[in-house]
Amino acid sequence: MLKLGFIGAGTVGTTLAVRLSDKGYQVVAVSSRKRTSAEKLAQEVSGCQVYNTNQDVADAAELIFITTPDGIIASVASEIRWHTERSVVHCSGAASTDILEPARKLGAQIGAFHPLQTFASVRQAIENIPGSTFALEAEEPLLSTLKDMATALDGHWIELKASDKVAYHAAAVIACNYLVTLVKLATDLWQTFNIPPQQATQALLPLIRGTIHNIDTVGIPQCLTGPIARGDIKTIKKHLDALQEVAPALVSAYRELGRQTIPLALAKGRINQKQAQELQAILKQPD
Secondary structure, eight states: OOEEEEEOOSHHHHHHHHHHHHTTOEEEEEEOSSHHHHHHHHHHSTTOEEOSSHHHHHHHOSEEEEOSOGGGHHHHHHTSOOOTTOEEEEOOSSOOGGGGHHHHHTTOEEEEEEEOSOOSSHHHHHHHOTTOEEEEEEOTTHHHHHHHHHHHTTOEEEEOOGGGHHHHHHHHHHHTHHHHHHHHHHHHHHHTTTOOHHHHHHHHHHHHHHHHHHHHHTOTTTTOOSTTTTTOHHHHHHHHHHHHHHOGGGHHHHHHHHHHHHHHHHHHTSSOHHHHHHHHHHHOOOO
16 A cells, blocks of 8 residues: 655645545655644554654655645755655645646656645544545546545545646635635624624524535526526615615625626526616626
8 A cells, every 4th residue: 555644734634644544545654844733643643653854754655745835835845855756746726736846857756636625624624525526636647546545535536737726726715715705794794783793604504505505406507596586676776775874895795796696697597688787787886
């Protein structure tokens, strides 16, 4: 079985090490800027040894994951004397394998293995990994190894080119990070009628879960509901007037989100071109 090593023992590195070990992979080495983090990972993974240097991990393992913060992946890769029989993989969503070029020049195989999942905590991430998609960038034979890993983690995989990575990551940010922002904006509005944020969040969560369930089972655009989906111009006007009064900072975001929703309503077939044009006019950003 391939010997795995991890340089970086944060949430992503620990999650992958634990899950891969659970699936039978041999995780033998870890290093981290904070030794306590490396020791914590090693405690979770049978047979994993903590090393003082990144070079020691590269020497001890055959496939090395660099799971440091994105900003230092390139420098970490450049400081190691790589061997020709080694493979080195990073887990950045936005960066391509180009940042591992120093390792390739020394004869190592290079790749990227990005789990399309949120990593708020190790325990939460371990629970969420099954079913996730992994974005892969590598050449054979490493590519097949990474595909097997994604499958072993009960996930799916897609192949990306270097030029795809930034758009791929931007999509992940929109779907994940900005969803958090949207919920925050919604709970802020509830405070205008004296409902505190925690209560507002708990009230909105069933709606959010229902929406995600509909996306999964009904699909886009058929799952779209609400005033734009049904061409309810009067309600949109009321929303804009109310937001202008109680939360004027949200008006611009509401307009833009509404404008982006109009094509979905058209695709669903619930509104016609005339209604779409009327909605566009109402939601147009002022000059």
